[in-house]
Amino acid sequence: MMIDPLSVFILLLGAATPILFAALGELVVERAGVLNLGVEGMMIGGALAGFAAAHASGSPALGFVAAAVAGAALSMIFAVLTQFLLSNQVATGLALTLFGLGLTAMFGKPYEGVKAPPMLAGPLRLNLMIWLGLALVPAVWWFLMRSRPGLILRAVGENHDAAHALGYPVRALRMAAIGFGGALAGMGGAYISIATVLQWTEGMTAGAGWIALAIVVFAQWNPWGVLAGAWLFGGVTVLQLRLQAAGVAVPVQLLSMAPYLATIAVLVLISARQKFGRSGGAAAPGSLGRPFHALR
Amino acid sequence: MNRRTLLGSAAALVAASALPAFAQDEKLKVGFIYVGPVGDGGWTYQHDLARQAVEKEYGDRVETTYIESVPEGADAERAITQLALSGHKLIFTTSFGFMDATINVAKKFPDVKFEHATGYKTAENVATYDARFYEGRAVMGTIAGRMTKSNKIGYIGSFPIPEVVQGINSSYIHAKKVNPDVEMKVVWAYSWFDPAKEADAAAALIAEGVDVILQHTDSTAPLAKAQEAGAIGFGQASDMAAFKPTPRVSSIIDNWAPYYVKRVGEVLDGSWTSHSVWLGIGDGEVEIGEITEAVPPEVKEEALALKDRIASGEYHPFTGPLKKQDGSDWLAEGQVASDQDLSSMNFYVEGITAPMPK
Numbered sequence: 155m156m157i158d159p160l161s162v163f164i165l166l167l168g169a170a171t172p173i174l175f176a177a178l179g180e181l182v183v184e185r186a187g188v189l190n191l192g193v194e195g196m197m198i199g200g201a202l203a204g205f206a207a208a209h210a211s212g213s214p215a216l217g218f219v220a221a222a223v224a225g226a227a228l229s230m231i232f233a234v235l236t237q238f239l240l241s242n243q244v245a246t247g248l249a250l251t252l253f254g255l256g257l258t259a260m261f262g263k264p265y266e267g268v269k270a271p272p273m274l275a276g277p278l279r280l281n282l283m284i285w286l287g288l289a290l291v292p293a294v295w296w297f298l299m300r301s302r303p304g305l306i307l308r309a310v311g312e313n314h315d316a317a318h319a320l321g322y323p324v325r326a327l328r329m330a331a332i333g334f335g336g337a338l339a340g341m342g343g344a345y346i347s348i349a350t351v352l353q354w355t356e357g358m359t360a361g362a363g364w365i366a367l368a369i370v371v372f373a374q375w376n377p378w379g380v381l382a383g384a385w386l387f388g389g390v391t392v393l394q395l396r397l398q399a400a401g402v403a404v405p406v407q408l409l410s411m412a413p414y415l416a417t418i419a420v421l422v423l424i425s426a427r428q429k430f431g432r433s434g435g436a437a438a439p440g441s442l443g444r445p446f447h448a449l450r
Numbered sequence: 451m452n453r454r455t456l457l458g459s460a461a462a463l464v465a466a467s468a469l470p471a472f473a474q475d476e477k478l479k480v481g482f483i484y485v486g487p488v489g490d491g492g493w494t495y496q497h498d499l500a501r502q503a504v505e506k507e508y509g510d511r512v513e514t515t516y517i518e519s520v521p522e523g524a525d526a527e528r529a530i531t532q533l534a535l536s537g538h539k540l541i542f543t544t545s546f547g548f549m550d551a552t553i554n555v556a557k558k559f560p561d562v563k564f565e566h567a568t569g570y571k572t573a574e575n576v577a578t579y580d581a582r583f584y585e586g587r588a589v590m591g592t593i594a595g596r597m598t599k600s601n602k603i604g605y606i607g608s609f610p611i612p613e614v615v616q617g618i619n620s621s622y623i624h625a626k627k628v629n630p631d632v633e634m635k636v637v638w639a640y641s642w643f644d645p646a647k648e649a650d651a652a653a654a655l656i657a658e659g660v661d662v663i664l665q666h667t668d669s670t671a672p673l674a675k676a677q678e679a680g681a682i683g684f685g686q687a688s689d690m691a692a693f694k695p696t697p698r699v700s701s702i703i704d705n706w707a708p709y710y711v712k713r714v715g716e717v718l719d720g721s722w723t724s725h726s727v728w729l730g731i732g733d734g735e736v737e738i739g740e741i742t743e744a745v746p747p748e749v750k751e752e753a754l755a756l757k758d759r760i761a762s763g764e765y766h767p768f769t770g771p772l773k774k775q776d777g778s779d780w781l782a783e784g785q786v787a788s789d790q791d792l793s794s795m796n797f798y799v800e801g802i803t804a805p806m807p808k
C-alpha cells in the first residue's frame with residue numbers, strides 16, 4: 155500500500171507550521187535567558203484574535219497581524235511580571251497559559267461554529283504562511299548568529315550580570331525578545347484556527363504550545379534544530395493519520411501516541427547526555443530561567 | 451474602619467446573600483453535564499437545544515443548569531457531584547464516558563435521579579437512553595454509496611466502542627448495497643470533539659482518495675476540510691446547516707427534546723422510574739436532515755424511502771445475510787441483529803479491510 159511521499163510532505167509542512175512559529179519565537183526568548191512557559195496561552199490568544207479579525211475583515215492576512223498583536227500583548231503581561239516584578243518565570247508562564255486558555259474560552263463564545271475566510275494561497279500549493287515559516291528559520295539564525303544585536307541578546311542570555319556590567323539594557327532586550335516570542339506564538343496559533351481547522355473552538359491548540367517548548371530543547375536552542383523538530387512532530391502526526399486511512403495494520407493507539415513518544419524519546423536522549431547542572435543540558439543559555447536583579 | 455470590622459461585615463454580607471437561596475426549593479432543578487462546548491454545532495449543541503425545550507415547556511417549574519466541556523474520567527465525578535450537592539434532582543450526563551462516574555455518584559445520592567446517555571449500566575436511580583444512530587447511518591451510507599465517484603468513502607471514528615462500530619458497519623453495508631465497488635477507510639480521532647484532529651483526519655482521508663466523509667466526531671471541522679477539497683460530507687448529531695447545500699448533503703440530527711421533556715415531566719409528577727431505552731427514527735429521536743439539491747433526485751428518493759421503511763419497522767439496517775470481517779457467519783438470510791448483539795458489537799462486517807483497534 156503505497157502512500158505518496160509528496161502529499162505526506164505537503165500535509166507535514168502544514169501540520170508543522172504552527173509549532174514552527176511558536177518554537178522559533180520561544181527560541182529567541184530563551185536565548186535571551188527567559189523561560190516563557192506561557193506559549194500555549196499566547197498561541198490560543200493569537201488563534202482567537204486572528205480568527206476574529208480574519209472573520210470580521212474577510213482577510214486572513216489581517217487575521218495574522220491581529221494574532222501577532224494579541225500574542226505580543228499577552229506576553230507583555232508575562233514580561234512585566236517577570237522582568238519588573240521579578241516573579242518566578244516558571245510559575246508566571248504556567249499562569250499565563252491557564253489565563254490565556256480561560257480568557258479565550260470566554261471571549262470565543264460568539265465565534266464558535268463560525269466559518270473562516272479562505273486562506274491565502276501561495277506557490278506550489280503551499281500557503282503563504284508556510285513559506286513565511288520556512289523563511290523565518292534562516293532569518294532567525296542569521297539574526298542570532300551573524301548580527302550584532304543577536305550577539306548581544308545571546309550574551310544577555312548567557313550571563314545577564316556580565317551583560318549588565320557592560321552596560322547593555324538587559325530588561326529592555328528581554329522585553330523585546332518576549333514580545334517577539336509572543337507575536338510569533340500568536341501567529342502560530344492563528345494558523346491553526348484560520349488555515350488548518352477553519353473555525354474556532356475553545357482549547358483548540360490542544361497542547362501545541364507544550365510541543366513547541368519541547369522542540370526548543372530538542373533543537374538545543376538552534377533554529378535549524380527547531381525546523382527539524384517541527385517537521386519530526388508534524389510528520390509523525392500526519393503519517394499516523396495517513397497510515398490509518400490507508401488501512402495499515404499497525405495498532406491505531408500506537409500510531410496516535412507516536413508523535414508524543416518521539417518527542418519524549420528525543421528529550422530523554424538529550425537530557426541523558428547532560429553533564430552540567432544547567433536546566434536542559436550544556437547547550438542551554440547560561441541564565442535561562444534565572445531572575446535578573448540589577449545590583450546597581 | 452479596621453480589619454476586624456471589615457471582615458465581620460463582609461462575612462455578614464455573604465451570609466445574608468445566601469438566604470434568598472432557600473426560598474426557591476419549589477422548582478425542580480435539572481442539571482446537564484456536557485462532554486463538549488454548547489457551541490460545537492454538533493452533539494452537545496443538540497443536547498442543549500433539548501434543555502432549552504425543557505425550559506420552554508415547563509417554564510417556572512424548572513430551573514436548568516449545565517456544565518460544559520467536562521472531560522470523561524475522574525473530573526466528571528467531581529462535576530456531577532457538584533450538581534448533586536447543589537440541589538439538582540435530575541441530572542443528565544450526556545456522553546458514554548460518564549458512565550462509571552454517574553453510577554458512582556448515584557450510589558452516594560440515592561434521592562437524585564440520573565439519566566445517562568448511550569451507556570449500559572443502570573441502577574434504581576439511573577436510567578439510560580440511547581438513539582439508534584445506525585438507522586440514520588444506513589440512510590447516509592446509501593447516499594454515500596451513490597454519490598462517491600472514487601468509490602472510496604471515509605469514516606472519522608471517535609473511540610472504538612460498539613456505538614461507533616455500529617455506525618461504520620451500517621454505513622458500509624448500505625453503501626455497498628447500492629455500490630458494490632465501494633471501499634471504506636477508517637481513521638480514529640480518539641476524541642469526541644477535537645476540531646484540529648478531525649480536520650487532520652479528514653485531510654488524511656481526502657489524501658487517500660476519499661470523496662465522501664462520514665464522521666462520528668462532533669465538530670464541523672471535517673465539513674470545512676471537505677469543502678476545501680471538493681468532497682462531500684454529512685452533518686453529525688446536528689444539522690450543520692452552515693455547510694449547505696454542499697459539502698453537507700444531508701445530516702443525522704439527534705432530537706433529544708421529546709425524550710427530555712417527557713422525563714422531566716415524569717419527575718415532576720412522580721412517575722419516573724429507571725429504564726433503558728433505545729429509540730430510533732420511528733420514535734422521532736433520530737432525524738434525517740434536509741437532503742440538499744446537490745444530491746440527484748433519484749438518490750434522494752431512494753434515501754427517503756429507506757428512511758420510511760426503517761421508521762415503520764419494516765426494515766432493520768442489520769438484516770442478514772451478513773458475515774463478519776474474518777469471514778465467519780453472523781446473520782443468516784432474513785435474520786435481524788438483536789439489541790444485545792448490537793450493543794456489544796466489536797467487529798467489522800465482511801468487506802471492510804481496515805484493522806479494528808483492540
